[in-house]
Amino acid sequence: MFSLGELVVLGLTLTFSLSASLLITIPLSGALIRLRANYNPKALQLDPEGDVHVHTGPIVTSFFGMLRRVYRIEGFAGLYKGLMPNAIATIVMTVFAVAALDSRGLATHTRLDTIDTGFLGAIASTVLGMLISLPAAILTYRSIVTPYKLPYFGLMYSLRILLTPTERRRPWILYLTPGLLVTELMRLLYAMVVLRSLRILLLKDFTPFKFGIYLGFEMLSVALTCPLEVMATKLAIQRNHATAEYNSVEQEVEDDAIDAHEYAEYNGEEEDVIGLRHEKDPYLGFVDCxxxxxxxxxxxxxxxxxWFTMMAAIFSAVAAAAQYQGDA
Known part of the structure; x- marks a missing residue:
């Protein structure tokens, strides 16, 4: 348990860390999410009526190219889209990590540190953390890819743009977004069963050689984890609704009668930053995606x-090694 003084110091430290982290990471993570969400087919496509059409969306294949495109079309404000949902999610997940995992660092909806708990406790806390973080990730990703300008403190207005009427009436349907929960569970199981077991096996009795082996496993894991991250991004932005005339997971056809303005309008642009799949032809599940x-x-x-996933893997390995050495 924390004393009152420790809680005050921890709170101030986390507040400063959160502010500095968001200031630096929001533009970078926003560009990464847009890059992964961008729909860029390599050939002619058939629309839902069976007609051939040429996809005319933006062709952006590099991270820095996407970062420049965001700034050109949406300006400085566009670089910080997703700031509020990201900040709220980070605060909630950090409070959860402090309360449940005795953590002293920031947590996000993408990763929780469970190194100090037993195996069953780690599984339980991480599953609970995922259930908390999944809606946060959906709202964050959608707020980043939407072309509409969202107010920082207009929660209900933003939710009407980001969520369909069905999702607002039945918010639990977010967990039923086809393929998303499976994708997140696969990431969770790999991290908890494979990487955590290797971490305990190789780092509990730390040597540079064992650390090198573990670091190599973390880096090789990118071959599996990066595709899961890309798929999770593409699946999270698909909205759910129950209109009989449309597929239940397609993007909302109507704008829900909201007079919303796009970021591009303020900069005299007429194009969107990224392209998305046709709203009547969504991914239907993990395998289909x-x-x-x-x-x-x-x-x-x-x-x-x-390379973002690779950097996160390297940082995770170094942090785990430092924590085990500190506990020794």
Whole structure:
């Protein structure tokens, strides 16, 4: 348990860390999410009526190219889209990590540190953390890819743009977004069963050689985790609704009678930053998402931003080694 003084110091430290982290990471993570969400097919496509059409969306295949495109079309404000949902999610997940995991660092909806708990406790806390973080991730990703300008403190207005009427009436349907929960569970199981077991086996009795082996496993894991991250991004932005005339997971056709303005309008632009799949032709599940990405955009799409995932893996390995050495 923390004393009152420790809680005050921890709170101030986390507040400063959160502010500095968001200031630096929001533009970078926003560009990464847009890069992974961008729909860029390599050939002619059939629309839902069976007619051939040429996809005319933006062709952006590099991270820094996407970062420049965001700034050109949406300006400085566009670089910080997703700031509020990201900040709220980070605060909630950090409070959860402090309360449940005795953590002293920031947590996000993408990763929780469970190194100090037992195996069953780690599984339980991480599953609970994922259930808390999944809606946060959906709102964050959608707020980043939407072309509409969202107010920082207009929660209900933003939710009407980001969520369909069905999702607002039945928010639990977010967990039923086809393929998303499966994708997140696969990431969770790999991290908890494989990486955590290797971490305990190799780092509990730390040597530079064992650390090198573990670091190598973390880096090789990018071959699996990066495609899962790309798929999770593409699946999270698909909105759910129950209109009989449309597929239950497609993007909302109507704008819900909201007079919303796009970021591009303020900068005199007439194009969107990224392109998305046709709203009547969504991914129908985990396997369908994987096959369509490979068939339509090429397998390289699954590794967009792979070096971000690699850097996160290296940082995770170093942090785990430092924590085990500190506990020794």
């Amino acid at each position: 994987f096959k369509r990405i490979v068939d339509e955009e090429g397998w390289q799409t699954l590794y967009r931003g792979w």
